[in-house]
Amino acid sequence: MPLAPLHHDPLSRFRARLSLPLIAAPMFLVSGVELVVAACRNGVIGAFPTVNCRTPEQLDAWLGEIETRLHRREDAEGKPAAPVCPNLIVHRSNTRLDNDLAVLLRYKPELVITSVGSPAPVLGPLHDAGALVFADVASIRHAERALEAGADGLVLLSAGAGGQTGWLNPFAFVRAVRAFFDGPLVLAGGISDGHALRAAQALSCDLAYMGTRFIATRESMADERYKAMLVQSSADDILLTSAFTGLQTNMLKPSIVAAGLDPDNLPAHGAIEIGRDIDVENRQKRWRDIWSAGHATSGVTDVLPVDELIARTLAEYRTSQSRDFRA
Ligand SMILES: Cc1cc2nc3c(=O)[nH]c(=O)nc-3n(C[C@H](O)[C@H](O)[C@H](O)COP(=O)(O)O)c2cc1C
Numbered sequence: 259m260p261l262a263p264l265h266h267d268p269l270s271r272f273r274a275r276l277s278l279p280l281i282a283a284p285m286f287l288v289s290g291v292e293l294v295v296a297a298c299r300n301g302v303i304g305a306f307p308t309v310n311c312r313t314p315e316q317l318d319a320w321l322g323e324i325e326t327r328l329h330r331r332e333d334a335e336g337k338p339a340a341p342v343c344p345n346l347i348v349h350r351s352n353t354r355l356d357n358d359l360a361v362l363l364r365y366k367p368e369l370v371i372t373s374v375g376s377p378a379p380v381l382g383p384l385h386d387a388g389a390l391v392f393a394d395v396a397s398i399r400h401a402e403r404a405l406e407a408g409a410d411g412l413v414l415l416s417a418g419a420g421g422q423t424g425w426l427n428p429f430a431f432v433r434a435v436r437a438f439f440d441g442p443l444v445l446a447g448g449i450s451d452g453h454a455l456r457a458a459q460a461l462s463c464d465l466a467y468m469g470t471r472f473i474a475t476r477e478s479m480a481d482e483r484y485k486a487m488l489v490q491s492s493a494d495d496i497l498l499t500s501a502f503t504g505l506q507t508n509m510l511k512p513s514i515v516a517a518g519l520d521p522d523n524l525p526a527h528g529a530i531e532i533g534r535d536i537d538v539e540n541r542q543k544r545w546r547d548i549w550s551a552g553h554a555t556s557g558v559t560d561v562l563p564v565d566e567l568i569a570r571t572l573a574e575y576r577t578s579q580s581r582d583f584r585a
Pocket residue numbers: 283284285286287288307345372373394415418419420421422446447448449467468469470471550551552553554
């Protein structure tokens with residue numbers, strides 16, 4: 259595919275509202291109203307999977323509450339909040355997709371991220387409502403296909419990411435996609451501080467995800483034992499396995515042990531799956547006690563309020579900038 263010239267900067271519509279080129283990544287059972295509001299108030303795009311709401315009605319209530327709280331209080335500098343970014347699971351097993359989409363369209367989100375499948379079915383209505391749509395992809399082939407379908411940007415899931423992960427090396431992945439796409443790229447996987455965030459920019463990414471690092475924040479919905487386990491664990495404690503979800507997923511080994519399973523002798527491919535569909539009750543059973551995290555676990559050293567984490571990340575980002583080599 260030829261390199262498409264970038265005639266305009268799609269991010270210009272909200273760039274001035276960002277304190278960092280960062281998205282608090284969407285995480286099942288982790289990202290809720292508190293995390294999203296705190297991220298957006300502090301100039302970081304706040305993402306959440308719509309399936310974290312039990313019903314489309316609850317999604318309506320969440321979006322209403324987020325909107326009210328973000329409009330009621332601007333951040334300390336008087337800057338309007340960063341965008342709220344709902345995440346749609348577009349896999350065919352998500353029987354709620356159409357209903358969730360209908361709710362999103364009423365709220366006119368600025369940015370939507372699609373995962374686990376082609377964005378094609380939701381692109382038309384979301385574009386008509388004025389949203390930018392980024393698709394998450396884990397291979398060069400899928401990147402090409404998402405762009406052919408009309409995605410405005412891509413989230414590149416690289417090796418070591420929390421949740422259902424990618425496998426490509428981030429250096430190779432970003433540069434390979436940049437060879438044919440000049441639009442917004444978001445790097446996902448292993449980023450836990452401002453130094454790594456700068457590295458993503460140096461690679462030519464416009465934005466980056468931090469997922470695992472945001473689990474250990476006061477505002478995340480994660481169980482306190484999950485947050486404590488992240489603080490105590492390192493990248494060596496992450497196991498890449500498809501035993502739980504059927505897809506390659508990075509999991510916290512100590513949580514597998516605590517559930518009475520042997521991480522070295524897990525059954526193959528999805529065997530421990532309790533339900534194949536995206537039904538929240540079923541998925542909750544297998545995500546509630548066995549926890550996912552990525553290589554960024556080594557960067558989780560404490561549980562912080564979101565505003566402090568973002569302030570620290572910004573300080574690291576500036577330190578990293580000051581170390582730039584100047585000939
Ligand atoms: C517990 C957990 C749940 C996740 N759930 C989702 C999800 O529902 N939708 C999605 O697009 N990505 C999901 N992800 C992936 C994250 O959005 C993101 O790609 C990943 O965390 C980035 O890597 P990092 O954890 O190394 O920062 C999840 C990740 C984790 C750790």
